[in-house]
Amino acid sequence: MDFDTAWPNHKKKVEIIASNLKRYSALTTTEKDFLDIDEAREARNQSYKSLTQEETHNERAKYLGLKARVSPDLYDRRLSFLRDRCVPDCAEWLLRDAKFNSWLDISKTTLSWLWLQGIPGAGKTYLAAMIIDHMRKSHRTLFALVNHINKMSLTALSVIQSLLFQAAEDDKELRPILVETKERELHGNTEHAARLLGTLLATAGETYIIIDGLDEMEETERKILLNHLAEISESSEALRILICSRVEHDISDMLNTKAMSIRVNDRNHGSIQVYVDHRTRSLTASREFDSDTESELFSLISPLSAKANGEQSCTISLLSKANLYLTSFFLMIGMFLYARIIVDNLEQMGSIDEIRSEVKALPNDLTEA
Numbered sequence: 322m323d324f325d326t327a328w329p330n331h332k333k334k335v336e337i338i339a340s341n342l343k344r345y346s347a348l349t350t351t352e353k354d355f356l357d358i359d360e361a362r363e364a365r366n367q368s369y370k371s372l373t374q375e376e377t378h379n380e381r382a383k384y385l386g387l388k389a390r391v392s393p394d395l396y397d398r399r400l401s402f403l404r405d406r407c408v409p410d411c412a413e414w415l416l417r418d419a420k421f422n423s424w425l426d427i428s429k430t431t432l433s434w435l436w437l438q439g440i441p442g443a444g445k446t447y448l449a450a451m452i453i454d455h456m457r458k459s460h461r462t463l464f465a466l467v468n469h470i471n472k473m474s475l476t477a478l479s480v481i482q483s484l485l486f487q488a489a490e491d492d493k494e495l496r497p498i499l500v501e502t503k504e505r506e507l508h509g510n511t512e513h514a515a516r517l518l519g520t521l522l523a524t525a526g527e528t529y530i531i532i533d534g535l536d537e538m539e540e541t542e543r544k545i546l547l548n549h550l551a552e553i554s555e556s557s558e559a560l561r562i563l564i565c566s567r568v569e570h571d572i573s574d575m576l577n578t579k580a581m582s583i584r585v586n587d588r589n590h591g592s593i594q595v596y597v598d599h600r601t602r603s604l605t606a607s608r609e610f611d612s613d614t615e616s617e618l619f620s621l622i623s624p625l626s627a628k629a630n631g632e633q634s635c636t637i638s639l640l641s642k643a644n645l646y647l648t649s650f651f652l653m654i655g656m657f658l659y660a661r662i663i664v665d666n667l668e669q670m671g672s673i674d675e676i677r678s679e680v681k682a683l684p685n686d687l688t689e690a
Contacts, residue, residue, distance in 0.1 A: 384489065384496045391507060393482040395490070399466040403450035408599045411444070411592040412451035418588075420581045424561055427527050433554055436576045437565040439585035442658030444592065448585060449533035449565045460529050463487045467534035475538050477546035478511040485518050488525060495521050515549035519556060527559045536566040547575050593660055597622060600664040607668075614673055621680045622667065 415421050415437075424435040439445050446466065456462040463484045467475065485507075489496045498521050499507075506513035522528055530550070535543050547564075554560050564580065566572055576582070601622045605615045663683065670676050 383500045393486045396466045407447050408596045410595050432581050433561050434580035435563045436580040436582040438568050443586040444657035445565050445585050446533050462529045464531040467537050469537045477542050481514045519553040522557050529561045531563045533565040535564055536569050540571055597660050
């Protein structure tokens with residue numbers, strides 16, 4: 322923050338200090354007792370406290386007004402939606418991963434970018450949500466959960482605006498940088514917003530940025546976003562960036578040389594088993610099955626995770642025999658999504674006999690489907 326921006330916020334404080342110094346000087350050069358000096362000290366403290374409260378109120382009002390006019394999507398609702406549907410422990414494999422922990426450690430001279438890539442339906446977005454929650458407990462973490470349903474989130478400018486206001490929400494000391502900027506440029510100039518984010522992060526210290534769903538943005542927009550993040554990253558040694566997306570050629574061209582990569586659908590087999598077992602326990606808890614039937618259910622449903630593993634064996638929606646025409650729609654859906662569709666279907670069945678029949682009819686791979 323330059324002098325011209327900072328000075329107005331501190332001028333009144335300096336004036337109060339100067340006034341207090343004059344008062345103390347008068348007290349020390351005249352015959353005043355200690356009570357007078359104590360009263361002067363109390364008056365100084367009260368005037369400074371009142372000024373600080375007034376400044377805090379005014380700065381907060383300016384910030385909230387700017388935030389209301391820009392109206393950034395902070396992605397909190399999206400994160401809450403995903404959090405409520407996450408199964409505990411499904412991210413443990415990533416938290417123990419050597420590449421992830423190397424990326425996490427700012428002190429290590431390693432690549433500052435990490436790319437979580439995978440096929441559609443591999444659980445990348447839920448994994449990103451769990452990592453965001455984990456990171457926010459002990460690190461400054463800014464994030465974007467891009468979704469094609471929310472068109473406003475599909476521009477580079479909207480993502481950068483979100484990151485700016487998230488940082489200001491977490492650290493009030495950063496708000497003056499936002500408040501003093503040219504509002505019109507913040508509204509409609511992506512390059513200006515990116516420079517502002519770079520300035521803000523340069524003073525913020527250790528920061529992590531997580532972007533999920535980059536592939537859902539239009540190609541030009543995601544290229545603009547990646548270019549700006551790359552520029553910011555080059556000027557900030559305390560910044561780490563995690564991208565979560567499918568493998569698209571343009572994303573690969575930009576990330577292959579600057580990011581460590583982890584292919585999610587090659588690593589999450591254990592997480593799928595955790596998910597299927599969790600859903601099976603929920604299914605048995607909602608029905609009045611005896612212990613033998615519960616054991617049978619686990620033996621029937623648990624192997625679904627094996628069928629959900631691998632790109633070629635997790636691509637079918639068995640909603641019912643009458644809905645087999647939908648299978649072509651799910652040919653490219655994999656892994657977690659496959660397991661979820663199957664278990665969702667089993668939960669709709671009324672008897673153990675129906676569940677037995679449906680599970681036995683499941684295809685072993687795409688060829689059988």
